[in-house]
Amino acid sequence: MNKDVFLLFFNAILSVVLAAIIVYRILKKEYKPKIKELEKKAKG
Amino acid sequence: MTITIFIISIVVYVLAGIFIARKVKNSDDFFVMGERGSTLLIVGTLAATYLSAVTLLGISGISYAEGPLVIAATGSFGAWIGTLLAIIYVGRNMKALGCKTMPDFFRERFRNKTVTSLATIIMIIGLLGYGVIQLIGAGLLIEELTGINFALIIIIFVIALLAFSLYGGMYGVVVTDTIMFFIMIAVSAIVAPWLIHKAGFTEMKSLSNTLEGYWTLAGTQNRPLSFTFSQFLVWIVFFTCTPALVSRVFPAKNDFVILKSTLIGVFLAAFMQIPIFLAASGMQVIQPGIEQTDSVMIIAFLEHVPSVLGGIGLAALMAAIMSTTSTLFVIAGFGLSRDLYQNLKKETISEKKLMKVNRIAQLIIGAIVAGIAISRPAAIYWISIYAGALFGVGWLPSVIAGLEWKRMNHKAAITSMVLGVLSFICITELEKINLITLPNLLDPLMMAFLISVVSLIFVALITKPNNNEVQYYYIIKNTKPSGSTIKHFLARENGLSELKKECLNVKTLIAVVVLLAFALWGFLFYKLGL
Numbered sequence: 001m002n003k004d005v006f007l008l009f010f011n012a013i014l015s016v017v018l019a020a021i022i023v024y025r026i027l028k029k030e031y032k033p034k035i036k037e038l039e040k041k042a043k044g
Numbered sequence: 045m046t047i048t049i050f051i052i053s054i055v056v057y058v059l060a061g062i063f064i065a066r067k068v069k070n071s072d073d074f075f076v077m078g079e080r081g082s083t084l085l086i087v088g089t090l091a092a093t094y095l096s097a098v099t100l101l102g103i104s105g106i107s108y109a110e111g112p113l114v115i116a117a118t119g120s121f122g123a124w125i126g127t128l129l130a131i132i133y134v135g136r137n138m139k140a141l142g143c144k145t146m147p148d149f150f151r152e153r154f155r156n157k158t159v160t161s162l163a164t165i166i167m168i169i170g171l172l173g174y175g176v177i178q179l180i181g182a183g184l185l186i187e188e189l190t191g192i193n194f195a196l197i198i199i200i201f202v203i204a205l206l207a208f209s210l211y212g213g214m215y216g217v218v219v220t221d222t223i224m225f226f227i228m229i230a231v232s233a234i235v236a237p238w239l240i241h242k243a244g245f246t247e248m249k250s251l252s253n254t255l256e257g258y259w260t261l262a263g264t265q266n267r268p269l270s271f272t273f274s275q276f277l278v279w280i281v282f283f284t285c286t287p288a289l290v291s292r293v294f295p296a297k298n299d300f301v302i303l304k305s306t307l308i309g310v311f312l313a314a315f316m317q318i319p320i321f322l323a324a325s326g327m328q329v330i331q332p333g334i335e336q337t338d339s340v341m342i343i344a345f346l347e348h349v350p351s352v353l354g355g356i357g358l359a360a361l362m363a364a365i366m367s368t369t370s371t372l373f374v375i376a377g378f379g380l381s382r383d384l385y386q387n388l389k390k391e392t393i394s395e396k397k398l399m400k401v402n403r404i405a406q407l408i409i410g411a412i413v414a415g416i417a418i419s420r421p422a423a424i425y426w427i428s429i430y431a432g433a434l435f436g437v438g439w440l441p442s443v444i445a446g447l448e449w450k451r452m453n454h455k456a457a458i459t460s461m462v463l464g465v466l467s468f469i470c471i472t473e474l475e476k477i478n479l480i481t482l483p484n485l486l487d488p489l490m491m492a493f494l495i496s497v498v499s500l501i502f503v504a505l506i507t508k509p510n511n512n513e514v515q516y517y518y519i520i521k522n523t524k525p526s527g528s529t530i531k532h533f534l535a536r537e538n539g540l541s542e543l544k545k546e547c548l549n550v551k552t553l554i555a556v557v558v559l560l561a562f563a564l565w566g567f568l569f570y571k572l573g574l
Contacts, residue, residue, distance in 0.1 A: 004113050004260045005573030009565040011121035012314040016561035019128050019310040020554045023303045026132075030526040031547050038540050 061208020074213035081295035088222025105337035110263035119275030126283025135293030140525035147383035173431025175372030224363035236319035243326030281436030377406035437464035464496030
């Protein structure tokens with residue numbers, strides 16, 4: 001295995017994975033609590 | 045064929061720009077396209093700005109001559125991470141604060157004319173350097189290919205760009221960028237794979253037998269580790285703070301558009317580079333011995349793919365140049381009018397006058413750009429070296445501290461900007477004439493960045509922020525980028541279910557993009573790395 005070639009494609013995947021983690025975290029921290037709160041209100 | 049494509053490209057973009065200009069009704073349309081940007085438009089404009097003549101000519105040339113990993117493995121990785129931070133951190137937070145240009149942030153955060161003027165001057169010089177050098181490089185190549193006089197090419201480019209940026213503003217640029225994006229992506233998705241297939245994976249891998257180090261980070265020139273590391277740093281600090289990328293977030297319709305654009309934009313950042321660099325390396329198999337390496341992709345388009353694909357390749361090159369330089373016109377024009385002229389004026393300027401001043405500013409920028417490009421002074425090389433780095437050493441520390449640190453104030457910002465820029469210029473020049481030697485693994489940009497950060501922390505610790513600065517810091521901390529989007533959705537009839545649906549769409553997109561990245565890059569690693 002060529003480690004330098006591995007690094008290129010690993011970095012390409014890593015940048016997408018990092019973007020995915022950050023976006024998922026935003027959904028979880030900023031949107032999910034608000035949606036739950038509104039659903040509770042709607043039910044109550 | 046080259047002349048025909050050159051003329052058709054210019055005519056199509058100008059017509060599209062003129063059509064869009066009719067939709068611009070007020071300054072909000074002009075500066076941030078009325079904040080109506082869909083995911084397609086934001087992704088289109090981000091990706092079109094991202095792919096420049098530097099990628100298609102300069103870095104492709106290095107990939108051909110020294111190996112595809114020299115810049116791509118770490119330098120490009122810095123650019124991908126920089127793109128991520130520019131969209132999701134700097135751009136998203138500034139948009140939430142209501143910024144329409146990046147200097148808006150400096151104006152509101154510090155309420156100090158020196159800071160805003162300094163930030164704007166750094167921006168204009170940086171953009172001029174970056175844009176002009178692209179125009180010169182492209183002009184020289186088109187002159188060589190078509191025989192059209194260099195000065196005439198530059199004038200045609202500048203007039204064409206002004207045709208859609210002068211009246212269309214950001215609206216015109218975003219839409220024309222998206223049209224250009226479809227042509228550019230065809231190069232990564234069709235033309236580059238065609239060339240790679242023609243060269244063959246086995247033959248490409250075997251290049252390291254004849255060209256020692258071809259498939260290593262050091263490349264055939266055996267570049268030191270410090271070069272690899274500094275490339276990563278240069279691109280990450282440049283991209284995180286470059287107005288060309290950050291300002292693309294401001295026209296987004298809502299926060300979901302920004303989140304989706306982050307995912308697709310970061311994937312495309314790599315997708316629009318790696319296949320092209322690999323195709324350039326494939327050219328080493330197809331046609332070894334090209335001396336003018338900057339022309340490698342143009343030779344590939346003209347001689348080694350079917351003429352339709354070659355035409356797409358050349359049109360993409362024109363698009364890459366035009367999208368990058370149109371950004372320069374619009375943002376530098378905004379800088380001169382909105383950020384500098386308005387900042388120095390005591391009275392408030394009316395919306396109509398502001399747009400008029402902006403158009404005059406764009407004309408001035410156009411004249412300066414054409415003048416510099418045509419005269420090609422020796423100083424342009426000097427400007428090009430510093431252009432990208434200016435945002436990193438001049439802006440980045442103040443932007444991050446401005447967003448995150450309560451003690452941050454205008455004195456710290458001024459010190460950091462001035463010392464960052466001056467130290468970068470001094471260290472680079474002193475090193476060039478061998479008056480100083482930097483230790484291994486360090487380069488002028490890192491030193492200047494360090495000086496900029498240390499001076500910022502030092503001055504912020506020995507001075508105090510004023511009331512305005514503290515108040516705005518709390519506004520930043522209490523402003524959630526998702527806030528206005530949630531409010532906007534809930535104002536609709538089925539707001540909650542639409543909000544849930546959008547969250548689900550983003551989650552699905554996360555899965556699709558991650559799977560696509562693993563499949564595509566995994567396949568290429570299997571073919572080239574095992």
